[in-house]
Amino acid sequence: MEETLAPIIGIGGVGAIYGRSLALSRRTFPWLPVSSGSSCGRIEPSSLGDALARQPAIEASAADAMLQRTFRELLTSLVGPRLSSRLLALPCQMSGRNDGWQEKAQ
Amino acid sequence: MSLLPEDSVHTTARRALALLHREADAARKELAVLRRDIADARLEFDSTRAACLMEANEQLVVAALRAREASDSMLAELNALSRASQFDELTDTPSRTLMLDRIDNALAQARRRGIRGAVLFLDIDGFKAINDAHGHAAGDEALRHAATRLTASVRGSDAVGRFGGDEFLVLLAEVAGESEVALVAGKMLAALASGGAEAGRSARLSASIGIALFPDDADSAPALIALADACMYRSKRGGGASFTFHSGHVAEAIGAAPGEPVLRRAITPLCDGGRSGG
Numbered sequence: 001m002e003e004t005l006a007p008i009i010g011i012g013g014v015g016a017i018y019g020r021s022l023a024l025s026r027r028t029f030p031w032l033p034v035s036s037g038s039s040c041g042r043i044e045p046s047s048l049g050d051a052l053a054r055q056p057a058i059e060a061s062a063a064d065a066m067l068q069r070t071f072r073e074l075l076t077s078l079v080g081p082r083l084s085s086r087l088l089a090l091p092c093q094m095s096g097r098n099d100g101w102q103e104k105a106q
Numbered sequence: 107m108s109l110l111p112e113d114s115v116h117t118t119a120r121r122a123l124a125l126l127h128r129e130a131d132a133a134r135k136e137l138a139v140l141r142r143d144i145a146d147a148r149l150e151f152d153s154t155r156a157a158c159l160m161e162a163n164e165q166l167v168v169a170a171l172r173a174r175e176a177s178d179s180m181l182a183e184l185n186a187l188s189r190a191s192q193f194d195e196l197t198d199t200p201s202r203t204l205m206l207d208r209i210d211n212a213l214a215q216a217r218r219r220g221i222r223g224a225v226l227f228l229d230i231d232g233f234k235a236i237n238d239a240h241g242h243a244a245g246d247e248a249l250r251h252a253a254t255r256l257t258a259s260v261r262g263s264d265a266v267g268r269f270g271g272d273e274f275l276v277l278l279a280e281v282a283g284e285s286e287v288a289l290v291a292g293k294m295l296a297a298l299a300s301g302g303a304e305a306g307r308s309a310r311l312s313a314s315i316g317i318a319l320f321p322d323d324a325d326s327a328p329a330l331i332a333l334a335d336a337c338m339y340r341s342k343r344g345g346g347a348s349f350t351f352h353s354g355h356v357a358e359a360i361g362a363a364p365g366e367p368v369l370r371r372a373i374t375p376l377c378d379g380g381r382s383g384g
Contacts, residue, residue, distance in 0.1 A: 008160060009160070012165075012167075013164040013168060016167055016168045016171040019171075020174065020175065023175075074171075078166075078170055
């Protein structure tokens, strides 16, 4: 997702959406990590992967799904549903499946 | 008719043609270089434009999300401020302002529905002694303990709020009669005196309570509080660990002399300490 979006909204833009998604998802899953430099940092999959790995599978899966959903909703709120769908469809088309943050992180 | 020999004419023409060819080749090469330069310039322009667009997008996204974070933060501060103005920080009970508002609402309800309620003014006995002997932290703990115990003694529709210092206001929004109010007041004194699992050294408390009924005794929150406050002092002067009704006929109705503190004898065995006055 980062590879697809970074050429369009920059690494900082992707990092900012990711950081905000983490912050919003943390209200439901307080154990999710805090994104370092939430507004301009890179995505650090390792810290998310570590946090998810410490949780039971069901809890980790639910958090992963919420994080993805929140990311999509935020992107949609910024660029509109049509462009958001087109942008987010690209990674799926390229990989042939929808990789979650969890798979990406591990 | 030409004066030059024919060979000479041909030679001159060939030379001119060759010259033209050379010039055309040079022009073509120059044109190719120009085209390459234009293509390079276009590529550079496109890539610069793409980079600028990406940078602009990046800044817009970051700015938009920073604005949302700032908005969240301000909203949280606003909520905290709003709560701080409505709830006592130490005991997390409704503030004086909120209690006044609730009493006014209860009065309006009582008038509209023809029901009765009560305002209890409660002062912890011997609170200064707790502060002096054990420090302010112990005093704070005693107040939190009192708030918890008092709140547990009333219904969800009633309210307990810290009025200031070691004073609490209790609103019983709807009561069947005076005996019910006396029952709740006695329950509060017993709850304060009982200590409990969470009890520390300052957990066993006693209190002096003054009671005003509405709409009988007064028709405004400040007036009810003033009456209950005055009754509280009568309880305090009587030695504490008791409650006093404003209305003489009410005291008589529950078996006490008018204006005299009620229940001290009944509650005293439960209160070993904290009766040295507030």
